Amino acid sequence: MVLENEIFKDFEDIVGKNNINDGKVITTAYAYNWCMEFFNYMEDKEPSPFSSIPKAVILPASTEEVAEIIKLCNKYGIKFKAQSTGLGPWNQPSTDNCIIVDLRRMNKLVKIDEKNLYAVIEPYVSGAQLQVEAMKYGLNCHMPGAGPHVSPLASATSMAGPGFTSPSTGHSARNVLGVEWVLPTGDIMRLGAIGLKKKPDWYNGDGPGPSLRGIMRGWVGAKSGIGVFTKVAVKLFPYPCSTDFTITGKSPNYGFKIPKYLRLYVMDCKTYEFLEEVMLKVDEEEISFMCSHLSGSGLAAIFSNSLQGLIGKAKLAQLKVPIVILITARTDREFDYKQKVMDNLIQELNIKDIIGKSYSPEPVFYAEALRSNLGLHGFITTGSFQSSKGGSDTAAVCLLSTKMNIPLKMEYIKSGAIGNDSGKGVWMTSYESGHYYHMESPTMFDQTDDHSVKGMAEYMEASNQLDLLKHLGAPFFVEGTQMHELFGPHMSNYHIWLRKIKQAFDPNNIADSGFYISPHSKE
Amino acid sequence: MTEDILFQKLVEIFSSKYVSRERNILNNYSKDLSFYPEKAPKYVAWPTDTKKIEEVLKLANELKFSVIPISSSSGPRHHGDTIPHKDNTIVLDLSNMNKILNIDRKNRVVMIEPGVTFGKLIPELQNKGLRLLLPLHPRDSKSVLTSALEREPITIPRYHWDSSDPLLCTEVFFGTGDLFRTGTAAGPGTIKEQQATGQAQVNPMGPTQFSPFRVIQGAQGSLGVVTWATLKLELIPTIQKVVHIQSDTIPELLNLQHELIKYRLCNELLILNNLNLACLVKKNAQEITELKNKIKRWNLLYIIAGRGKLAEDKISYLEGDIRDIIGDLGLKGLISENIINDNDILQVLSQATPDPWRLKLKGGYQDIFFLTSFEKITEFISIVEKEVPQDLGIYIQPINQGTSYHCEFDLYYDPSNDAEKTNIKEKFLKISTNLMDSGAFFNRPYGILTKEVYKRHDDSTQTALKKVKKIFDPNNVLNPGVLCFDE
Amino acid sequence: MMDDEEYKHLIRRCIRCSICKWIPQLQIKSKKYATICPAIDMYNFHPYSGGGKIILALALEMEKIKPSEELRDIVYKCTECGGCDVSCKFLNNLEPLEIIIKLREKLVDLGYGPMPKQQQYIDSVKKNNNPYNEPHENRLNWLPEDINIDPNAQVLYFVGCTSSYRRKEMAIAACRVLNAAGVPFNILDNEEYCCGSPVFRTGDINTFKDFMNKNVDAIEAKNIKKVVFSCAGCYDTFKVHYPLYRNYNFEVKHSVEFFNELIENGKLLLTKKVPLTVTYHDPCHLGRNAEPYKEWKGKVVNLMPLISIHVPPKPKRCGTDGVYESPRELLKKIPELKFIEMERIKEYSYCCGAGAGVKSAFPEFALHTAKNRIQEAEDTGAQVITSSCPFCSTNLQDAIHESDSLLKYYDINELLMMAIGITDEKLKEFLGEVA
Numbered sequence A: 001m002v003l004e005n006e007i008f009k010d011f012e013d014i015v016g017k018n019n020i021n022d023g024k025v026i027t028t029a030y031a032y033n034w035c036m037e038f039f040n041y042m043e044d045k046e047p048s049p050f051s052s053i054p055k056a057v058i059l060p061a062s063t064e065e066v067a068e069i070i071k072l073c074n075k076y077g078i079k080f081k082a083q084s085t086g087l088g089p090w091n092q093p094s095t096d097n098c099i100i101v102d103l104r105r106m107n108k109l110v111k112i113d114e115k116n117l118y119a120v121i122e123p124y125v126s127g128a129q130l131q132v133e134a135m136k137y138g139l140n141c142h143m144p145g146a147g148p149h150v151s152p153l154a155s156a157t158s159m160a161g162p163g164f165t166s167p168s169t170g171h172s173a174r175n176v177l178g179v180e181w182v183l184p185t186g187d188i189m190r191l192g193a194i195g196l197k198k199k200p201d202w203y204n205g206d207g208p209g210p211s212l213r214g215i216m217r218g219w220v221g222a223k224s225g226i227g228v229f230t231k232v233a234v235k236l237f238p239y240p241c242s243t244d245f246t247i248t249g250k251s252p253n254y255g256f257k258i259p260k261y262l263r264l265y266v267m268d269c270k271t272y273e274f275l276e277e278v279m280l281k282v283d284e285e286e287i288s289f290m291c292s293h294l295s296g297s298g299l300a301a302i303f304s305n306s307l308q309g310l311i312g313k314a315k316l317a318q319l320k321v322p323i324v325i326l327i328t329a330r331t332d333r334e335f336d337y338k339q340k341v342m343d344n345l346i347q348e349l350n351i352k353d354i355i356g357k358s359y360s361p362e363p364v365f366y367a368e369a370l371r372s373n374l375g376l377h378g379f380i381t382t383g384s385f386q387s388s389k390g391g392s393d394t395a396a397v398c399l400l401s402t403k404m405n406i407p408l409k410m411e412y413i414k415s416g417a418i419g420n421d422s423g424k425g426v427w428m429t430s431y432e433s434g435h436y437y438h439m440e441s442p443t444m445f446d447q448t449d450d451h452s453v454k455g456m457a458e459y460m461e462a463s464n465q466l467d468l469l470k471h472l473g474a475p476f477f478v479e480g481t482q483m484h485e486l487f488g489p490h491m492s493n494y495h496i497w498l499r500k501i502k503q504a505f506d507p508n509n510i511a512d513s514g515f516y517i518s519p520h521s522k523e
Numbered sequence B: 001m002t003e004d005i006l007f008q009k010l011v012e013i014f015s016s017k018y019v020s021r022e023r024n025i026l027n028n029y030s031k032d033l034s035f036y037p038e039k040a041p042k043y044v045a046w047p048t049d050t051k052k053i054e055e056v057l058k059l060a061n062e063l064k065f066s067v068i069p070i071s072s073s074s075g076p077r078h079h080g081d082t083i084p085h086k087d088n089t090i091v092l093d094l095s096n097m098n099k100i101l102n103i104d105r106k107n108r109v110v111m112i113e114p115g116v117t118f119g120k121l122i123p124e125l126q127n128k129g130l131r132l133l134l135p136l137h138p139r140d141s142k143s144v145l146t147s148a149l150e151r152e153p154i155t156i157p158r159y160h161w162d163s164s165d166p167l168l169c170t171e172v173f174f175g176t177g178d179l180f181r182t183g184t185a186a187g188p189g190t191i192k193e194q195q196a197t198g199q200a201q202v203n204p205m206g207p208t209q210f211s212p213f214r215v216i217q218g219a220q221g222s223l224g225v226v227t228w229a230t231l232k233l234e235l236i237p238t239i240q241k242v243v244h245i246q247s248d249t250i251p252e253l254l255n256l257q258h259e260l261i262k263y264r265l266c267n268e269l270l271i272l273n274n275l276n277l278a279c280l281v282k283k284n285a286q287e288i289t290e291l292k293n294k295i296k297r298w299n300l301l302y303i304i305a306g307r308g309k310l311a312e313d314k315i316s317y318l319e320g321d322i323r324d325i326i327g328d329l330g331l332k333g334l335i336s337e338n339i340i341n342d343n344d345i346l347q348v349l350s351q352a353t354p355d356p357w358r359l360k361l362k363g364g365y366q367d368i369f370f371l372t373s374f375e376k377i378t379e380f381i382s383i384v385e386k387e388v389p390q391d392l393g394i395y396i397q398p399i400n401q402g403t404s405y406h407c408e409f410d411l412y413y414d415p416s417n418d419a420e421k422t423n424i425k426e427k428f429l430k431i432s433t434n435l436m437d438s439g440a441f442f443n444r445p446y447g448i449l450t451k452e453v454y455k456r457h458d459d460s461t462q463t464a465l466k467k468v469k470k471i472f473d474p475n476n477v478l479n480p481g482v483l484c485f486d487e
Numbered sequence C: 001m002m003d004d005e006e007y008k009h010l011i012r013r014c015i016r017c018s019i020c021k022w023i024p025q026l027q028i029k030s031k032k033y034a035t036i037c038p039a040i041d042m043y044n045f046h047p048y049s050g051g052g053k054i055i056l057a058l059a060l061e062m063e064k065i066k067p068s069e070e071l072r073d074i075v076y077k078c079t080e081c082g083g084c085d086v087s088c089k090f091l092n093n094l095e096p097l098e099i100i101i102k103l104r105e106k107l108v109d110l111g112y113g114p115m116p117k118q119q120q121y122i123d124s125v126k127k128n129n130n131p132y133n134e135p136h137e138n139r140l141n142w143l144p145e146d147i148n149i150d151p152n153a154q155v156l157y158f159v160g161c162t163s164s165y166r167r168k169e170m171a172i173a174a175c176r177v178l179n180a181a182g183v184p185f186n187i188l189d190n191e192e193y194c195c196g197s198p199v200f201r202t203g204d205i206n207t208f209k210d211f212m213n214k215n216v217d218a219i220e221a222k223n224i225k226k227v228v229f230s231c232a233g234c235y236d237t238f239k240v241h242y243p244l245y246r247n248y249n250f251e252v253k254h255s256v257e258f259f260n261e262l263i264e265n266g267k268l269l270l271t272k273k274v275p276l277t278v279t280y281h282d283p284c285h286l287g288r289n290a291e292p293y294k295e296w297k298g299k300v301v302n303l304m305p306l307i308s309i310h311v312p313p314k315p316k317r318c319g320t321d322g323v324y325e326s327p328r329e330l331l332k333k334i335p336e337l338k339f340i341e342m343e344r345i346k347e348y349s350y351c352c353g354a355g356a357g358v359k360s361a362f363p364e365f366a367l368h369t370a371k372n373r374i375q376e377a378e379d380t381g382a383q384v385i386t387s388s389c390p391f392c393s394t395n396l397q398d399a400i401h402e403s404d405s406l407l408k409y410y411d412i413n414e415l416l417m418m419a420i421g422i423t424d425e426k427l428k429e430f431l432g433e434v435a
């Protein structure tokens, strides 16, 4: 699949000889990704963990290099796929006429603007890196539930964006200010105030006039299908408590000096109806740093860092409809007030908090919550998982969707294809103090087991159908031409407009659209 | 096609009652308070339902005439964005589409048609314990939906999670006449079907991999005609405490507001100079001048609020924490008591007015507004103050959770005084371009400034916007000539 | 260590999360020092990371790629520092380091490993009992005459090839301290052979066993109770890898452990002030990789479809039980020495860059890594960086030299000598050679 010598040379001239490789070994390694097996199977291919093998992998160091690379791609008719951390099948080329633009070398934290409460980052600054630097100013950043090791830029510009701290830090897409964007033609565009010819700056990314952030992405991102984002300014938030972050002990048995002003509540709402009431009430009080619903088994998983540990938490797993709330504060007064609000709600709703009574988490849980490390606990049981669903509107639809999914999930659990979470395994969070909610259904499977992989793929398809037919909101994975054409006709024919955008912004169809939309209805 | 045939076709669509070619009516749409050259539309039509909008847009594409959608029923318009550029223009006045379609207390959202005004909506919401996120003391006859579509800054920056707030989902006819719903409203399913599953169209993002509401917003009616929108609401506090801090110089107020927004300690939060504060709370020129002379030059207003049983507790926590911050900043002496009645300030910040506050001083004003960062505010103030030593109102609004600042300079003048008017017009252009050259970001460019703004912006943005225009309004029927779009 | 079946299963389990490129997420303190893997830090392409090498193992197993020099070079551009292993295992159940070691073994079997430069070292081990092509009979050339060796002692100092031939000052310092503490000790003379580590790491297990047996036999013949090492590599080989093939009847201690105990017991008196600001580099072989394998005999119980557990729980080797505290305690006991930590320490310490044959096969990679570490040490404000491994010593000193750093390197036992108040002419001479 290698590049012709002359073409290789042209690319090499841009990045230098150590930063491009079209050897079989490296390109094959880049064809592997998490969940690729069942994504392949969903496309009627062999359930192999490898995708199409890229023609080459290239490591630019600057926006200008990215632009030149993309211009060359246009010149030679070679597609590109950009990746930041590169976690997940959406990083994979959909054709072997594609190079991977690995943005790893673009890792500058351009600035933390303390007065204007934002940071400017390149693609390979990780969430944890941004957070620790922001903490030095008493600030914090939003991170997707994927964890602190992934790229906040990728999340903000190109991926999804829910996170455990969404009640207080929102959604990645809504925290975006200025953006630097290399279009699929290789032209560099800067959104908002950073596009000013004189004295550009990053504080705003909309206009002049309409905001092209709406072309950049939607509820989910374009996954490299609309160009490469090379810098982004993201909003920062006040760090929720004292910034003292002291880990004790040694991996994996870390301890944590729990900083002042953190308090966790876990309550069993018993029914989904009551959960809705509780969640709305808590959110309206604007007190929670985190406010999530997980199934009992999901809850046990976020409190465990091994399967063995999880088994010891059977009590948590038995909770019927739990809610997890973490309140944080900056001062004694704020902390007292928030606790008082919680006490009042607990009394008014006649509900029990189990924390400190029948259960006390290990201190390290608090460290993981503050560092947004909880999502990774999804891997501790069967080795792999992927979420179905992912729609987002009101709490009510999230819970209806949860309930309606149980019988479907149970079918696949009974067949032994997916891990047993009683069908109730979901993660639901509120955003922006409860102005909207999102629910996804993490589903455990074993990537080394063919039956499981195939069952997972079939379950995903059935779950998507359920959402479509019962009007439960569009799932995360409505991306790629096939899915858009399935959902589009039921959703304002949006696929027609999305396709026009693709055609207008990528006239040569160079940005790999495997996880976006192809410019033609049949590619 | 002769004009009569076009008129006839419009009558067929709208019925004769809802189309007009009467000169005096057309003249209402030919000018506004801006310096934009007058021009009357050919006809005005008042759609009463969405079908008619679809039909007129399809007809416009077929017959190649222009359509300018406007929503506010009456009262002065300001920015030249609805004045026709072309001869063959029909104004689509949506003010008759003024239904409040749904007030949803549980999900804190309201669905409204374009003709719904602040004056009508605020009390309706109040009855249900809800409040809109308001721009600064809007005119009561102004369309709520347009205000949101124009990305007007709101006065509670902590609730301003995204610069698009409070706009959520929309139903929109693109320039092609195709109907679309943005955000979760897109589906799957009709709005009815969505509502049956408990949805309330509260998530503006999407559908899927794009967010078309963001390009409809800020487009000045050039990409689509919005027929309803959902807006984010908040709950009305039980207790609100107004704090008014005055100072002769602005930096300390800027520092304080930074802390307040950083820690999300207050609701409304804004800085006004003495003249603008006086214009907001007083009735006429004399009262305004008196108050202006009584208060210090710079005024920081903020409101702390509590709700429900623990409202008092919340107030005392906020007061305590803010007291500490003020102490740390050494600003203790600045809090003023009773110069302005707290209720007057509350009123201004929570209600609409029949009497536009910027017209009270001299009957006319030209505003210059843009976005900037914390550090540059004072520089821009000096630039403007140097050119306009008097009758200058200033309003600084932190937006988007304190990540940028809406700076507004109101140049007050007497519209009946031609010399003054000409002078202001000249100054307006000169100051604006001066500010642009110093890095002010005119993100909502209107009227005669538009060209200057785009000239100073990355060309790729214009190219991209033109592509967007070509997609959603390929025949350029909607409000041609605004922004960077062709006439 | 894992068997072939487990290997084949585990190589399908990498989720490509890239956590193995970073120190454990909870330990990250700055943007600058957040990474753990020297290989990916240098070469950037994903396959260089721990997880990337697992993908290579899978691709090879699935015959997506063939063994080749291209593959070999990537697999050997790795210091086997095990940083990836610690970070991955905070939550995951993979064995990145063991997979890398096994992948190397496979490449050797397939005729594609080790690197030619490394082969020279191995050949020399076989021929000369040391990797440096030095005559075996010169092994004791470092030994000053006035060091007291007690042929009847129950404590043995195992010098190691590197200290014997290349870092003689370390051997001298260790012996001086032993003498100062009045601990009778012996050495193996010319019965000491290479510990076998370089052979082991390239997968030649039979040769490795020969060397192990020669050393263990010689020690056991002398009725030794305790073997002390100043080389982290030899220590790790004795402590962690010998027991996989043979039990022995003596205790092994690194000098930092032993000397720290001597100080605590009042045998070693630190009376001289050493007013230096010092930071300590944890050698991988004394730190995370010095954690022994714990035997597990149990079974896999299937709890429900797709979910099985080990009964009893299988110990996970995560670097938890490395030797971390002794060197720190020891340094803190030196009068007026100000001890200061770098950001990446203990189980998530950043590798010096020399290990697993990298220094010989890819010297520029080794140096790049060491420079990164030296920068980190400089950022603490320390004047001195110290450690307890001859490989780290060489490589870090090369980096100091190459980056014109003002930092000084001392072996931890040299600092002890200063605190005890002993000087050594020969040592000075050797130090002069190094400079």
Ligand SMILES: Cc1cc2nc3c(=O)[nH]c(=O)nc-3n(C[C@H](O)[C@H](O)[C@H](O)COP(=O)(O)OP(=O)(O)OC[C@H]3O[C@@H](n4cnc5c(N)ncnc54)[C@H](O)[C@@H]3O)c2cc1C
Binding pocket: A081, A082, A083, A084, A085, A086, A087, A088, A090, A091, A092, A103, A123, A144, A145, A146, A147, A149, A150, A151, A152, A153, A154, A155, A157, A158, A159, A160, A161, A162, A163, A164, A221, A222, A223, A224, A225, A227, A228, A229, A230, A375, A376, A377, A378, A515
């Ligand atoms: C345990 C777990 C939990 C998760 N939970 C969440 C969650 O709660 N919320 C959530 O949002 N996601 C979640 N995810 C998915 C997650 O968002 C992604 O895996 C993660 O954000 C990817 O980040 P990344 O840095 O690896 O980006 P990448 O994987 O590198 O990129 C993501 C996508 O964006 C494209 N891309 C990346 N960078 C650029 C760029 N600079 N320009 C253009 N395109 C680019 C890539 O091609 C790819 O399609 C979860 C994943 C895991 C494994």
Ligand code: SF4
Binding pocket: C013, C014, C015, C016, C017, C018, C019, C020, C021, C050, C051, C052, C054, C084, C087, C088, C092, C094, C096
């Ligand atoms: S080896 Fe472990 S940490 Fe590295 S990518 Fe694979 S699963 Fe993640």
Ligand code: SF4
Binding pocket: C036, C037, C038, C039, C040, C048, C049, C050, C053, C077, C078, C079, C080, C081, C082, C083, C084, C085, C097, C100, C351
């Ligand atoms: S052992 Fe060290 S160098 Fe090798 S892959 Fe792991 S972290 Fe990188």
